[in-house]
Amino acid sequence: MDYEHRPVLLAPTVDALLLPAYGRRKESRTEQGGRERTSGIFVDGTFGRGGHARALLSRLAPDARLVVFDKDPQAIAAARELAAADARVTVVHGGFSGMRGALAEIGATGVDGVMLDLGVSSPQIDDGGRGFSFMRDGPLDMRMDTTRGLTAAQWLAEASVDEMREVIAGYGEERFAFQIAKAIAARRATRPLATTLELAELVASVVRTREKGQHPATRTFQALRIHINQELEELAGALEAALSLLNTGGRLAVISFHSLEDRMVKQCIAAAARPAAAMARLPLRESELPQPVLEPLARVLPSPEECATNVRARSAVLRVAERTAAPLPPEGAAAFVSLPAFMRRPARSSSNRRRAAWDD
Ligand SMILES: C[S@@+](CC[C@H](N)C(=O)[O-])C[C@H]1O[C@@H](n2cnc3c(N)ncnc32)[C@H](O)[C@@H]1O
Numbered sequence: 339m340d341y342e343h344r345p346v347l348l349a350p351t352v353d354a355l356l357l358p359a360y361g362r363r364k365e366s367r368t369e370q371g372g373r374e375r376t377s378g379i380f381v382d383g384t385f386g387r388g389g390h391a392r393a394l395l396s397r398l399a400p401d402a403r404l405v406v407f408d409k410d411p412q413a414i415a416a417a418r419e420l421a422a423a424d425a426r427v428t429v430v431h432g433g434f435s436g437m438r439g440a441l442a443e444i445g446a447t448g449v450d451g452v453m454l455d456l457g458v459s460s461p462q463i464d465d466g467g468r469g470f471s472f473m474r475d476g477p478l479d480m481r482m483d484t485t486r487g488l489t490a491a492q493w494l495a496e497a498s499v500d501e502m503r504e505v506i507a508g509y510g511e512e513r514f515a516f517q518i519a520k521a522i523a524a525r526r527a528t529r530p531l532a533t534t535l536e537l538a539e540l541v542a543s544v545v546r547t548r549e550k551g552q553h554p555a556t557r558t559f560q561a562l563r564i565h566i567n568q569e570l571e572e573l574a575g576a577l578e579a580a581l582s583l584l585n586t587g588g589r590l591a592v593i594s595f596h597s598l599e600d601r602m603v604k605q606c607i608a609a610a611a612r613p614a615a616a617m618a619r620l621p622l623r624e625s626e627l628p629q630p631v632l633e634p635l636a637r638v639l640p641s642p643e644e645c646a647t648n649v650r651a652r653s654a655v656l657r658v659a660e661r662t663a664a665p666l667p668p669e670g671a672a673a674f675v676s677l678p679a680f681m682r683r684p685a686r687s688s689s690n691r692r693r694a695a696w697d698d
Contacts, residue, residue, distance in 0.1 A: 341461035345389030346651045347593055350638045352393045354591040354658040355380065355451035361635030361658055378450030378585075381441070382406045383434030383576055385417045386459040394453075395424060402426055405441060405449075407434045409483035409567070412461065433483075433568075435575025438583060448585040454576060455593045458482070458563065460650065470563060472538035472555040478531060480559075480566045490562045494531050499523050508680040509570075509598065510561030517544040518558055534559075560596065573599055574675045577606045581631060581671035584661035590632070593656045598678060600655050607634050607659045609674040613667060629664035631674070 354360050356375045376399040382391045385406040395404060405428045406417050414431045421427040430440045434454065441449065458470055462482065466474030469490060478491035494502070499519045507515035521544045522531065531537050538555040545554035564570060580590050590607075594600035609615075610632035636658040640651040667673050 341464040343387040343389060343460040344648045344650070345386075345393070346455065346644070346648060346654045347638060347640055347656045348389060348393055350636075350656055351390055351453055351455070351591050351593065352397065354636065354638075354656070355394065355453060355589045356397055358587075360589075375450065377402050378588075379403045379405070379441075379446050379448070380451040381434075381437060381449050381453070381580075381583075383437065383452065383454040384408065384456065385413050385429075386410075386455065387413065387416055387461065388420055390453055390455055391417075391420070391427070395426060398426065400426070403428065403446075405430060405444070405446070407432060407437065407440070409433055410459075410462065411484060413459065431483075433572050433575070435572045435579065437576060437579040441583060447583075448588070449580075449583045450585055450588045451591070452576075452580040452584065452588075453591045453593075454573075456569070456573065456599050457595045466534070469534055470559070472534055472541075472553055472559050475533055475535045478534055478537055480563050482567050488566065490537075490566050491530065491532055493562075493566060494522055494537075495526060504680065505565045506558050506561045508561070508678065509564040510557035510559075511597075512545075512557040512561065513547075514545045564598070570598060570602065570677055570681065573602055574677055577603065577675045578671045581606075581610060581661070581674065582666060586661060586663040588661045589635075590659045590661070591656060593654055595650075595653050595655075600657070602675070602677070603657050605676060606674050607632055607657060609676075610671075611659070613674070628667055630662055631664050631666060631671075632659040633662055634659050 358375070359372060374397065376397065380394060380402065382394070382404060385391055385408040391404060391406055398404070403426050407430045408414050408417060409432065411431070414429060417427070417429040421429050428444055432440065462468050463470050466476035469476050469479030478489065478494070480490040481487050502519035502522055503515045506512050506518055512518065518541055521540055525531060525540055531540070538553070541555040541558045548554055584590060592603045594603055611630045611634050613631060614627040638656040638658070640654050644651045
């Protein structure tokens with residue numbers, strides 16, 4: 339069975355990549371020229387079922403190129419079908435943090451637009467067999483890329499109480515993380531946790547305060563999914579790659595669905611827009627200060643109409659920025675990208691070592 343995905347913030351995302359005046363105040367529009375961009379090389383880091391990709395392609399000329407990524411084999415099958423019918427499309431099965439290497443392989447050193455529509459697609463959530471949903475029974479998998487890596491069940495069978503607490507508290511911002519971690523450890527001592535509903539029920543039994551309209555396992559499932567798929571490490575890698583790949587005038591458009599990822603995107607754009615701020619105390623002349631590498635253009639929320647017809651849109655935020663002509667600092671685009679503080683501590687290294695062993 340194939341499941342449908344309704345793209346979120348579709349028109350603003352494509353407009354953001356193609357319209358020179360997008361997000362600019364009226365006074366500065368004329369200098370930019372008004373013609374829609376139709377050529378160049380574009381990246382869709384999150385193909386899904388191709389809603390954004392198809393809308394972008396419908397506005398691009400025959401000589402443009404679109405390189406699409408996805409970790410998910412089902413999304414990649416859909417992307418390959420599209421590529422078979424449209425020679426402008428190149429498909430890469432893998433994480434979008436590997437964008438630079440994948441583009442180098444096809445001889446592209448610069449790109450004109452990068453879009454990321456983060457998180458999981460409706461087909462991934464709706465198919466109980468993928469293990470992402472606490473509402474549908476299925477194996478506790480949660481991998482976007484089902485061809486590699488540790489499943490959530492495998493990780494929960496091995497992680498220490500401390501590791502589980504840190505993941506659930508950090509990525510889920512869950513107050514009852516310690517109680518949940520202890521309950522998982524107690525349960526697996528007698529029987530392994532194998533299914534989504536087993537985990538959802540266990541979590542519900544220890545989360546004591548219910549947030550209005552939210553299942554008690556929402557935060558735990560979000561946390562495990564982010565951890566299993568290394569979502570924030572991937573995002574950091576993609577932001578860094580996008581900043582170094584974008585040509586002058588090229589656009590970055592990122593749709594986030596929760597505060598951790600949106601904060602990373604916001605902080606990256608702010609840091610790249612004001613690189614001199616970090617050097618304010620150094621005795622540098624004006625001319626020696628680093629120049630902005632990104633110009634922030636817009637923060638867009640879905641309309642009430644879109645939220646009413648597509649529940650996934652309710653938590654979405656689109657941020658748009660344009661690459662300036664300024665060079666990157668000597669340390670590269672990494673200077674502008676940071677992970678949340680709890681991820682920079684060394685405590686999680688043993689689970690990361692275990693993951694590396696599974697991936698080898
Ligand atoms: C919200 S959906 C994108 C939907 C798509 N824009 C559409 O209109 O059909 C997110 C997709 O990105 C993929 N994805 C998430 N993180 C990824 C990553 N780090 N690298 C590659 N693909 C990723 C997921 O597997 C999923 O298919």
